[in-house]
Structure formats: C-alpha cells, structure tokens
Amino acid sequence: MTDERTRSIDLSGLGDWKRSDYCGGLRAADNGREVTVMGWVNSRRDHGGLIFVDLRDRSGILQIVFDPDSSGAAFALAEALRSEFVVAIRGRIEKRSAETINPNLATGEIEVVCLEAKLLSQARPLPFAVDGNTEVTEQTRLKYRFLDLRRPEMQERLLFRHRLAKSVRDYLDGAGFVEIETPVLTRSTPEGARDYLVPSRVTPGHFYALPQSPQLFKQILMVAGFDRYFQIVRCFRDEDLRADRQPEFTQIDLEMSFVTPDDVMAVTEGMLTVACALRGIEVPQPIPRLTYDDAMRRFGIDRPDMRFGLELAEVSDVVRNCEFKVFREAVAKGGIVKVLRVPDGDRLSRKDLDNLPTLVAPYGAKGVAWVRVNADGWQSPIAKFLSDSERKGIESACGAGAGDLLMFLADSPKVVNDSLANLRLKIGDQLGMIPSDTYAFVWVTDFPLFDYSPEDKRYVAVHHPFTSPRDEDLERLESDPASIKALAYDVVLNGTELGGGSVRIHRPDVQSRVFQALGIGEAEARNKFGFLLDALSFGAPPHGGIAFGLDRLAMLLTGGTSIRDVIAFPKTQRATCLMTEAPSPVDPKQLRELGLKLSE
RNA sequence: GGGGUGGUAGUUCAGUUCGGUUAGAACGCCGGCCUGUCACGUCGGAGGUCGCGGGUUCAAGUCCCGUCCACCCCGCCA
Helix, strand or coil: CHHHHHHHCCCCCCCCCCCCCHHHHCCHHHHEEEEEEEEEEEEEECCCCCEEEEEEEEEEEEEEEEECCHHHHHHHHHCCEEEEEEEEEEEEEEEEHHHHHHCCCCCCCCCEEHHHHHHHHECCCCCCCCCCCCCCHHHHHHHCHHCCCCCHHHHHHHHHHHHHHHHHHHHEEEEEEECCCCCEECCCCCCCCCCEEEECCCCCEEEEEECCCHHHHHHHHCCCCCCCCEEEEEEECCCCCCCCCCCEEEEEEEEEEECHHHHHHHHHHHHHHHHHCCCCCCHHHHHHCEEEHHHHHHHHHHCCCCCCCCCCCCCCCHHHHCCHHHHHHHHHCCCCEEEEEEEHHHCCCCHHHHHHHHHHHHCCCCCEEEEEEEEEEEEECCCCHCHHHHHHHHHHHHHHCCEEEEEEEECCHHHHHHHHHHHHHHHHHCCCCCCCCCCCCCEEECCCCCEEECCCCCCEEEECCEECCHHHHHHHHHCCHHCCCCCEEEEEECCCCEEEEEEECCCCHHHHHHHHHHCCCCHHHHHHHHHHHHHHHHCCCEEEEEEEEHHEEEHHHHCCHHHHHHHCCCCCCCCCCCCCEHHHHHHHHHHHHHCCCCCC
C-alpha cells in the first residue's frame, strides 16, 4: 500500500521558495496577493474536476483550490496528495463567493488558488487522524506522539505553556530576579523522595543524583549574595506516578534574601496575576489565607478546593459519651468524629448513601453514618443512639437545619480527614456544586514543622529539613517538636497544590538543632550537608522562597486533568516513554565502564 | 506493594450475561465516478495473532488460571 501511494510522485526540494505567510493569519484584506504557504495536508476533497485541500500549519488552516484551468501540473499533483503530505503552495488569494464562505474557519472568507505546487514529503497511512475530530486512546497518542502533537489542541497547549513560562520569566526579571542554572548531576540527599541515580565512571561505586529540586543550591546562591534568584528548572523524583505527577517535572523556583513570608507571598501573587492574565483569570490581591490547622479542621486537607462550601465540623466532644458505640469508642481511642453537612440532602438517594462506604474505603474508613434532618426529626439508622441534647449539639456544631443530610466519620484523625475530604469532593462534584470556570486561590500557612513517622520512629520534616521554625517556637524545638510551626506556605488552586515554600534556616546553630530533632546526627549532618552548614557559617542572609509546579499551573489554566497533556513527551504510569521505549537495557560494555554488575 | 477500569480491523467501539455456522459497525485506507466542497457525495474493494501464554470443552473473543500493557486511585511523593 505504501508503494502504491508513493510510486508515481516526485518529491521536490524547496529550491528558492520562501514561505511568505502562515496559513492561519490570512484574511479577506489579503485578497489578490500572491503567497507562498507551506504545511501539511489536513484534508483533501476531490470533486474530480476540482480539488480542495485544507492546508495546516502551526497557525491554522487555509483552503487551497486546485483547478486544472489555473495549473494543470498542480492539479495533477493534488490528485496524488493524501493526508499529512507536506506541500509548498504558490497561489493567489481570492475572496470566496458569499455562498461558499466557511464561517467555521478563521480563514473562511478566502481561499488560495494554486498556481504552482511542490510535494516536499509524503506520509504513510496514519495510525490515527490528526484532524482533531477523532478520539484516540492515550496509549496510541503516546506511541505516535509526533502525530498527536500535530493536533491543534496539543499545539495550543504547548504554545500556551510557552507563553506562560515567558510571562513568568519576564515578570521575575522585572522584579529583579536573576536566572541562574544549577547542576543536574548533584549529590544524593537523605529525606524527601527517592533519588534518580547516575553512576560515576571516573569514581566507580559513586553516584550522582538528579535533583529533586535545586533547594540547597538556591540557598547557597543567597549566601553568595545574589539576593534574588529564579530558575525554570527540571526536577526529578523516583516515585510512583499520578495524573498530576511525572518523574521529571518543571518547577518555577525562586529564592529571595532579607525577606519574611509576606514578601515571598507578595511576589508570588504578582507572578500569578501575570500568568493568569494570559487566560483572563483574575487573581485576588491578596490571595486569601488559611492556616494549616483551619484547613484541616474545615476541609480535612491541606490543599482545600475553595470553589464550593460543604465544610466539615468536629463533634467529638458532643458524642464523647453517646450511646453509639462507634462514635464513643473512636473518641475514647484518641480518634475524632467529624460531620459533613450536605444542604438539600434529598438530592442524594438511598442508593447513594449505601455507596458511601465504597468511597471512603481506600482511606481506611470502615463506614459512614448518616442522618437526614427532617422538619419532624432525624431519620437515621443511628438516631436512636443519640439523645436530644447530643442531636442539638451536632446541629449547632455544623449549622444543620431541616433538609440537610449529615455524614459522619469516626476514626483516627487521619482516616476521618482523608475520608471526609474525599467525600466532600465527590459529593460536591456529584451535586454539581463545583463551578468549572472558577479559579479559587488560597494560601495555606503555618504548617507544622515536623510530622511523627511511626514507621521510622522519628520526626520527619513536613516541608524539608531547611525550613525555619517560627522564632517564638524555637525554645520548644527539643521539648515539644510536634507543636512547632514552620514559616512555610503553600499556594493552592482549586484543590491542587501549585507551589510551596518557606523561609529557610539561616543560622548554623538552628540548622544543627533541627537536624538533631530529625534524628540526623552531627556526623551524618556534617557528611551529608557539610557544605550547607559551612555556607551558613560564613555570613548567610535571612532568606526564603517558593517553588511552583509549572506543569500543574499549565494544566489548570488550560482546563486539563493530566499534566501529561501539557508535557511534550511525558512518561506512562510505569515511567516509560512509549515513543522512545525508554528505559532500555544497555550494552554490557557500558556497565563494565561504570563498574556495575546486574544481580541476576 | 494493593484496589479498580480497559485491551477485538489502521483508529474508536459493539459483540463476552447464557460458549455454538463465515467476528460486526463507524471512521480511515485502496480503486472508479464527480467543478464549489469544507465531517464533500457516490459505487465498489481490501483489511482480524479478539494483548500474550496455558487450561476446561465436541466447540472459547466469550468460562478458568497466569502474565503483559495503558489509565484512575491507595500506599509512596510536596
């Protein structure tokens, strides 16, 4: 079939032809001009004695008319054209007659009458149509990414990503930030995600790590006196993938000297304003703030979707001694009981209610108790276990009134919050309460500095080990680590964490104490972070910064649900590339040079 | 590591409950006709390792076991 397609046609070179215009920009005002356009055959309509070709380039689509009266040679060539052949067209722009205008095309008032044509390249029959009307599975798209990326939708996404990065760069440049590159081959650090390792040939048995972020380098650039740094930089984390997580991703990374959290947040708000303006989206000035404790209390999550209500309320104290064993025992065991109030609860059917346990099971919850608050009292399987005063207490805790549906979770704080946070999203979505054209930004502040890891039997850094505690908490660093709040802040958009940052520790004594609290001994700290402690000891300014997920920002601003759609060549969930088939085995010789041996 | 969904023509899917003649549709592809289409029309045609391996059966796309791939989620990750 390939042979038949290609047999009788000669390919041409460009010769002295130069493109005069992109397809998509031509208009009625160009009537009469002779133009040279080049691009791909988006589609071909052959009427026997007359052939129309929609020519596509990055800018759009333009109709070319091949008429034997205008050029017999070009017409003969048009007969052989097929989808995605690459051609150069010389022709004259003509206004279309009124009845042949195509209002669906930006260039629909005109067409190009072909006077001369060159076939630059042929295409085998395609695995899928590039025309944008055909649904294709992602697996096929990723294998033939070069074709997928031709689709106007993907072109627009990547062009937008370009404009987004440029607007950020321009803004930060204008705000006095200096773009400085940091190493990609660097050293492995404990804490945080699993590193991608790169073996050293020159020092066998030693490894570089690809950076999870340029964290330490940017701090050292502050010590070096650059005052304001930024970088749009690739980061690497060898963890399992999600729709919004790739093993390599791009951060907008910045750091500033002599600042408080407010200063970093102000720069961030300016940057987001410029970025969102590309989509006509307004960013509130300032972006509302929520403490971590409030976020957890009201939404059960540290990245709440603020586009809708459905807030949570805690009722542990109300039900501490109630007759319902599940509630009573949860509280007795140090757990909590929280309630999600759904207004107009009859929008959820009994079947919906029966399905609730399935929705929370992934988070370890054993069930969901529910109550319908009717005008004449409570309708609920657990109503009989709750006294009048307990009912009143619950109603006042969550503001319940007639018509509301209440959903209860009783378990450890983690299970309750995880479950209800997820339930809130699911139900908000199901009831159509989440407006899709709204962009709700929120700062989450005052994160805990440490989180206790039962697995490791020690405290781990919630943000990272270089985050500064609040000054007023310093004295409790050793005595009550769990109570320490960090000078850390996340910016959240529609329930997605866009960026996070902190003011850093700039005193070597404080840094050492935090390492101690994290169970990183003096010798290990010296060994792993000696260069940082050194740097801090030679005159470090107070400094802080933030890092943004460029991919996530691009995804949200293009209305996508997966960052793969704003990454030209993304990886699959198993971190492979379907186009290049990376990763791949390597030649034994390469392994020998690196001093590596594979086990079995 | 775990849970879920999917894999049938180049593509997107139906067919799988309840096993049964030659596995279908649309789009695409190939050929004929067609001078105003733009999802062109029209006539004809080709195209299948039913993801892969094993099993049950007279008989497997369909049932059973294993396995690979993609996606969503939990764990993991800021």
